[in-house]
Amino acid sequence: MVENGHHDGHGHGDNAEYYSLRAAAMQALLIEKGVCTLDDILTMADKIDSRSPKDGAKILAHAWVDPEYKKRLLADAESAFLELGYDLPETSPKITVVENTDEVHNMAVCTLCSCFPRAIIGRPPAWYKELAYRSKVVVDPRGVLQEFGTAIDEAVQVRVIDSSADYRYLVLPMRPAGTDGMSEEQLAELITQESMIGVGLALAPENVRAS
Amino acid sequence: MAGEAAAKFKVGDQVRIRVGVPPTHFRTPEYVQGKQGKIDTLWGAFPNPESLAYGGDGLPAQPLYQVEFAQTDLWHDYKGSASDKLLIDIYEHWLETI
Numbered sequence: 001m002v003e004n005g006h007h008d009g010h011g012h013g014d015n016a017e018y019y020s021l022r023a024a025a026m027q028a029l030l031i032e033k034g035v036c037t038l039d040d041i042l043t044m045a046d047k048i049d050s051r052s053p054k055d056g057a058k059i060l061a062h063a064w065v066d067p068e069y070k071k072r073l074l075a076d077a078e079s080a081f082l083e084l085g086y087d088l089p090e091t092s093p094k095i096t097v098v099e100n101t102d103e104v105h106n107m108a109v110c111t112l113c114s115c116f117p118r119a120i121i122g123r124p125p126a127w128y129k130e131l132a133y134r135s136k137v138v139v140d141p142r143g144v145l146q147e148f149g150t151a152i153d154e155a156v157q158v159r160v161i162d163s164s165a166d167y168r169y170l171v172l173p174m175r176p177a178g179t180d181g182m183s184e185e186q187l188a189e190l191i192t193q194e195s196m197i198g199v200g201l202a203l204a205p206e207n208v209r210a211s
Numbered sequence: 212m213a214g215e216a217a218a219k220f221k222v223g224d225q226v227r228i229r230v231g232v233p234p235t236h237f238r239t240p241e242y243v244q245g246k247q248g249k250i251d252t253l254w255g256a257f258p259n260p261e262s263l264a265y266g267g268d269g270l271p272a273q274p275l276y277q278v279e280f281a282q283t284d285l286w287h288d289y290k291g292s293a294s295d296k297l298l299i300d301i302y303e304h305w306l307e308t309i
Binding site: 138157159161 | 238239240242254257260275277282285286289290291292294295296297298299300301302
């Protein structure tokens with residue numbers, strides 16, 4: 001066991017060294033016990049690191065412009081991902097897409113740990129893994145939305161999805177007004193990581209920084 | 212899939228989440244235990260994480276459901292709208308018939 005040293009036992013939130021040592025120890029044990037190979041671990045890590053919110057944004061922007069694709073994406077996300085060249089590794093949990101509308105607003109969380117649609121949008125942001133978000137969003141989702149500066153009308157149903165098992169959830173945000181003439185590429189720039197978790201909305205076009 | 216149990220519940224059924232703290236890795240958070248909800252989706256059968264986590268084969272695979280709760284049923288002082296929901300994925304052996 002890793003020595004706790006001078007730590008006070010109240011968790012290791014700021015101790016990156018502790019976590020990397022623990023990860024290295026677990027990796028060594030998994031390989032030694034034949035649970036998986038070093039190659040399996042590196043392949044999966046490479047896959048996750050090769051994906052980022054940009055990939056999710058590209059897929060979801062396509063759903064904004066192609067209603068038939070959107071139907072397929074909502075019915076069977078993994079086949080729809082494949083259509084655009086995104087395959088999931090065999091070891092990936094299932095991923096499904098939920099649509100935000102003017103009647104329902106979905107938000108994703110993993111209260112037990114940090115389950116996230118990594119195989120499509122990469123690693124979760126740090127706040128997603130913190131107890132503050134994980135504990136508050138299920139109890140007071142509208143309070144969390146407020147903290148993120150996201151205004152959701154009282155008449156809209158807020159649906160918090162706790163990814164506690166074999167499915168991961170990717171949120172399809174609503175397409176903002178005033179985006180009719182925009183290309184798919186420009187639309188993808190409106191889709192932020194926060195909007196794909198459901199704590200935010202897609203950006204209004206005037207809020208995208210010119211690049 | 213071999214060793215797969217037929218799903219006992221269907222979409223729309225009312226269920227209660229079992230209360231328990233088994234001495235293993237379980238994926239049923241305490242905040243839904245003892246609460247009543249409604250089956251929203253049947254996802255199919257998946258290996259049981261309580262067995263998988265300890266090197267078991269996870270069989271028989273457990274039907275996995277997405278269960279919908281009214282937030283006001285989970286938290287008596289819920290601050291949001293009465294129509295707000297919480298959805299969570301629960302394995303069948305944690306569900307009780309009402």
